[in-house]
Amino acid sequence: MGNEYILGIFTLAGINLMTVLGLSLLTGFTGLFSFGHAGFMAIGGYATALMTLNFHWPFIPSLMVGGLAAALVSAVLGKVTLKLKGDYFCIATLGFGEAVRLILDNVQTFGGARGWPGIPHYTNFWNVLGINIVAIIILANLIHSRHGRNMIAVREEELASQIVGINVFKYKMISLVISAAYAGIAGGMMGHYMTFLQPKMFSLVKSTELTIIVIFGGLGSISGSVLGALVLTSLPEILRAFSSWRLVFYGLAVIFIMISRPEGLMGGYELTPSSMKRLYRNIVSKRSKAVHSAGGDK
Amino acid sequence: MGILELHGLTKTFGGLTAVGDVNFNVEKDSISGLIGPNGAGKTTIFNLITGVYKVTSGKIIFDGKDITNKEPYLIAESGITRTFQNIRLFKKLTVYENVLTACHYNANYSIFDSVLRLPKFRKQEKKLTEQAAELIEIMGLESRKDLIANNLPYGLQRRLEIARALALMPKLLLLDEPAAGMNPDETEQLMKLISEIRKRFNLTILIIEHHMDLIMGICENIMVLNFGCKLAEGTPTDVQNDKSVIEAYLGVE
C-alpha cells in the first residue's frame, strides 16, 4: 500500500465528507431528511466541469459556480416542498435526485448516459483538505450562532419555534440551500478527481449512502460526521482485499454501531479541545478514585 | 380599547363550533383570566390568537393592528407569546439553551457576521448570553441551568417555558394552565412569580387556569367560556356571584 493509495482514499473520503457536512446541517441540526443529495452533487459536478472545460475558468472559482448552481436549484425545490408537512419533503428529495439523474442520462450535450470524459484532474488531497477545513469552520461558526440555534430549535419542536418567533420555513430553506451548495462543491471535486462524470455516479444509492454516513456519525455532531465519512469511505476500500466479503463487513459495521449506539457514533457530542480535556480529566479522576478505594481496602 | 380585542371570534372544526362569536377585550397592563369547563374552547382561543389555528370568522386586533390569520412567528414578532397546556420545550436542549435560543430576537447579526465571527456577532452574542443568564436567575432556575429540559421536574418545566417566553420581551403573555400538576405550595409561588414578572417586564397577561384560588387571586378581569360561547365577564366577585357561571362551572358551595 503506497502513499498514493492512502492519499487517494482520503481524497475520496474528503469529497464525501463535503456533502456529508452539508447533510449534517440539514439532517443533524435542522431535522430534515434528504434522499436526493446526490442530485445536488450531480448539478455541481456538471456545472463545475462546464466552467473548467468550456469557459476555461480556474478550478476554485468553477467549484463556487458548481456550489451556486446546486444552491439555486435547491432554493426552487425548497420553495415548493418545504411548506409541506414533514415526510413529503423527504419523498420530494428522492424524486428530485432521480429526476436529475434521468435528465442527465438524456442530455447529449454532456454525453448522456455514456458520461462526460476528459475532465482535467484538478482535485488532489491538499485542495480537498483545505476546502473541507474551511467548510467545517463555516459550519461550526454557523451552528454556534443564533441562526444555528434557531435551526436546532426547528429540529426539536417546530410549533414552539414558531411561538418564539422563529421563521421555520426560512431556516429550513437556509439549511437546505447551504447543504446543497456543499454537495455541489463536492460534486465538482468528484468530477475533477475521477476525470469523468456519469449520471449513474449520482444514483439513489449514493444519496442513501450519504445519509447513512450522517446517521452513523451521529445526528447533531460535526465531528461525528467527519469520523463517519472517514470510516465509511475508507472501510470499503481497505476491505477491498477481502473482495466479496467487503460488503458484509461494511454492513456489519453499520449494524454494530446502530445497535450499540442508536444515536450514532458521536450522537450530539463534539470532539473539541475542551471536550477532550474534560474527558481526560474524567478518566484521570476515575483512575485516582479507583486507586484510592483500592488503597482503602488494605 | 384594549391591547387585545377579539371581535366575533369563531372557530369551527367540521360541524363542531369550538369557539362561537366571542367578543373580549384585554386591557393593557392587566392580568385577565379565561376560565370554563373542559372542552369549552379556551386553548382554541389561544391557538387562534397566536396563529396556530386559522380563524373561521371574526377579527383579532392587537395593539391597534389586525393580526387575524397571520403566521405564528409574525404574531410573536408583534409581541404576543405563550406557554402550552401540554408543555412544549426544546426537550433535548439544556435549560440555558432553551432560553438563549428564544433570546435570538434581541440580536440582528446576519449569517455572514456569524460565519466570519465579526465584531457585531461577538458584541450581540455577549448581550444575548447575559440576557439569558439574567432571565434564568429571575425565574429561579440558576442551579439547574445545565440540565436537559426534559429531566426537569414538571413544575420547573412550566417555569422554564415562561422564562423562554419572556426572552422575547413580549407585550402580551398567554399562559395556558401554568399551575396544572402543581401542588398548592407551588401554585402559591407561581402566583407571586406571575405578579412579579408582570411588574418587572411591563406585561399584559391572559391566563387559562382551573385553580380558582389563583385566578380569583390575581386576575382583574375574567371571561367565562362555556361550549365555545362567552357565558359571563367581569371582576372575580362579579363572576363568582353570577348564577349561570355557578351553574355551568363553579358549582354550588
Ligand SMILES: Nc1ncnc2c1ncn2[C@@H]1O[C@H](COP(=O)(O)OP(=O)(O)OP(=O)(O)O)[C@@H](O)[C@H]1O
Ligand atoms: N385540532 C382540533 N381538531 C378538532 N377539534 C378540536 C381541535 N382542537 C380542539 N378541538 C375541539 O374544540 C373543543 C375545545 O377544545 P379546547 O382545547 O379549546 O378546550 P379547553 O377549553 O382548552 O379545554 P381544557 O380545559 O380541557 O383544556 C373541544 O371539543 C375539542 O375537542
Ligand SMILES: [Mg+2]
Ligand atoms: Mg385547554
